[in-house]
Amino acid sequence: MQRQAREREETWNSLTELRAQHTKLREECNKLAQERQRAEAAVREREVAWEGATKEQELTAEKLELDIVDLTTKVSDLNGVKERAEVAERLLEPYKKKTDEFAEAFAKEQVLRKRYHNQMQDMKGAIRVFARIRPQVAREAGDKVGVRKLDAFSMEVDDKRDVKQPAKNFNFDAIFDEHSTQEDVFADCRALVGSCVDGFNVTVFAYGQTGAGKTHTMYGSKDSPGLVPRAADELFEVVGRYSIDCQCRVICAMFELYRDELVDLLVTKTKGKPPPVLEVKKDSRGTVKVEGACEIEVHSPEELLKAIAVGQDRRHVASTKMNADSSRSHLIFIVTVEVTNNKTKQVSTGKLTLCDLAGSERLKKSEVTGEQLKEATSINKSLTALGDVIEALTKQAKHIPYRNHRLTQLLSDSLGGNAKTLMFVNCSPAFGNLEETGSALSYAARAKLIMNKVEKNSDSQEVARLKKVIQVMSNELEQARANSGSALPQLGDPEGNEEPDEPEEGGDEEEEEEDS
Numbered sequence: 481m482q483r484q485a486r487e488r489e490e491t492w493n494s495l496t497e498l499r500a501q502h503t504k505l506r507e508e509c510n511k512l513a514q515e516r517q518r519a520e521a522a523v524r525e526r527e528v529a530w531e532g533a534t535k536e537q538e539l540t541a542e543k544l545e546l547d548i549v550d551l552t553t554k555v556s557d558l559n560g561v562k563e564r565a566e567v568a569e570r571l572l573e574p575y576k577k578k579t580d581e582f583a584e585a586f587a588k589e590q591v592l593r594k595r596y597h598n599q600m601q602d603m604k605g606a607i608r609v610f611a612r613i614r615p616q617v618a619r620e621a622g623d624k625v626g627v628r629k630l631d632a633f634s635m636e637v638d639d640k641r642d643v644k645q646p647a648k649n650f651n652f653d654a655i656f657d658e659h660s661t662q663e664d665v666f667a668d669c670r671a672l673v674g675s676c677v678d679g680f681n682v683t684v685f686a687y688g689q690t691g692a693g694k695t696h697t698m699y700g701s702k703d704s705p706g707l708v709p710r711a712a713d714e715l716f717e718v719v720g721r722y723s724i725d726c727q728c729r730v731i732c733a734m735f736e737l738y739r740d741e742l743v744d745l746l747v748t749k750t751k752g753k754p755p756p757v758l759e760v761k762k763d764s765r766g767t768v769k770v771e772g773a774c775e776i777e778v779h780s781p782e783e784l785l786k787a788i789a790v791g792q793d794r795r796h797v798a799s800t801k802m803n804a805d806s807s808r809s810h811l812i813f814i815v816t817v818e819v820t821n822n823k824t825k826q827v828s829t830g831k832l833t834l835c836d837l838a839g840s841e842r843l844k845k846s847e848v849t850g851e852q853l854k855e856a857t858s859i860n861k862s863l864t865a866l867g868d869v870i871e872a873l874t875k876q877a878k879h880i881p882y883r884n885h886r887l888t889q890l891l892s893d894s895l896g897g898n899a900k901t902l903m904f905v906n907c908s909p910a911f912g913n914l915e916e917t918g919s920a921l922s923y924a925a926r927a928k929l930i931m932n933k934v935e936k937n938s939d940s941q942e943v944a945r946l947k948k949v950i951q952v953m954s955n956e957l958e959q960a961r962a963n964s965g966s967a968l969p970q971l972g973d974p975e976g977n978e979e980p981d982e983p984e985e986g987g988d989e990e991e992e993e994e995d996s
């Protein structure tokens with residue numbers, strides 16, 4: 481009985497154990513079944529994706545095949561066009577040659593037209609205006625171009641940002657653009673140097689916004705010399721030709737008009753001795769002279785270039801937002817050429833005035849402060865005075881306000897005077913400067929209307945000698961008057977009542993009127 485009970489218990493225990501094992505196995509079986517389900521779902525998903533990709537590839541392949549067919553048709557069409565173009569080109573060959581010939585003839589004709597036009601303007605005494613559009617500089621990178629040369633005589637200023645504003649056209653005696661070299665520019669000015677040696681007064685001045693290229697045009701750089709150094713070489717070329725039967729003397733002087741003060745750039749400063757006072761005067765012919773200036777006689781282009789370099793080094797320049805090397809003064813270089821004919825003893829005296837004006841600037845744009853602000857204000861004031869003189873001359877006003885500023889006094893024989901005058905109007909091509917460019921061009925267009933009374937400065941040797949004596953005596957008298965206060969009478973007025981020939985600031989209505 482006991483044995484039976486023990487066997488039953490053992491059997492029960494192994495049954496319980498078997499049951500536990502069975503439960504565990506069922507759980508594992510369930511787990512495996514779930515994993516299998518997940519794996520089957522993933523496989524199905526991949527199969528669907530693969531089928532989709534295959535379909536897409538099939539569609540792309542079909543499209544590519546269609547594209548290939550299309551491109552093949554186009555290539556064969558293009559081959560047909562190319563063949564026809566080649567045939568047309570062969571047919572056009574003789575016409576192209578003719579067109580090139582016409583273009584060349586047109587260019588030659590334009591050069592001649594410009595030359596004859598300039599000679600005619602010269603004879604009429606008209607002030608000539610050459611416009612020069614400089615290439616865009618690094619500062620303007622990314623800005624659009626709004627100033628274009630149209631042909632040898634015309635240009636346009638087109639503000640495409642303002643669709644309502646039509647392009648403005650300007651006509652001048654020559655237009656130079658970003659492709660024009662310093663050589664091209666000088667080729668159109670060369671004859672003026674000859675005129676100076678011939679005994680005429682000649683003025684070339686550059687006007688324009690700050691950074692527009694005035695100094696580049698007038699002086700240039702070592703690698704790309706501008707008009708002044710080229711004129712120095714040309715002058716001695718011409719003098720060399722004259723020297724066969726004439727005695728020639730070349731004398732130069734250089735000043736800057738800095739903040740309304742005339743500064744001699746060639747004078748050697750002596751310690752403790754103030755530099756001589758410079759005065760702007762006019763001789764009997766109306767030629768402007770700067771009295772008290774240091775004049776240097778030069779005998780070769782090298783000596784002349786050395787004098788130029790000395791003066792340029794002493795000029796006031798500064799860096800502004802608009803130009804890294806901005807000229808802060810008006811630079812005036814004067815070369816006088818005295819030619820005495822060995823046979824006739826006739827003396828002719830020509831004066832070449834080369835003037836690099838300081839640039840007009842918007843004070844907000846150039847962001848100058850302190851001393852530079854004072855410089856800019858003074859520059860703008862002088863250019864306004866110059867504008868007033870131009871305005872008065874073009875309106876043929878009775879009174880021309882030359883005496884309102886030293887700059888206008890200095891240029892009084894060049895504007896409405898006895899000189900052959902050439903004005904450069906320099907401009908930037910960039911959109912950012914269109915407003916300033918437009919006003920500089922309008923300023924220059926007005927100047928183009930001015931007529932000078934050009935005549936040769938020629939005297940017999942005796943008259944020339946006497947004029948020099950008078951000049952020396954006048955200077956001595958002025959000196960004596962300066963030393964003894966106002967005790968001595970003024971020249972030409974025994975009573976000593978005449979106004980001294982000093983510039984008057986601010987355009988006083990009371991000032992002495994000058995003949996237009």
Ligand SMILES: Nc1ncnc2c1ncn2[C@@H]1O[C@H](COP(=O)(O)OP(=O)(O)OP(=O)(O)O)[C@@H](O)[C@H]1O
Nearest residue numbers: 614615690691692693694695696803806807838839
């Ligand atoms: N035709 C040109 N070709 C190449 N570079 C030019 C030309 N004109 C001007 N530049 C360059 O543009 C910059 C400004 O020119 P420049 O100093 O002559 O201007 P500016 O009118 O004399 O200015 P500012 O009135 O401030 O003295 C310079 O770096 C100059 O080298």
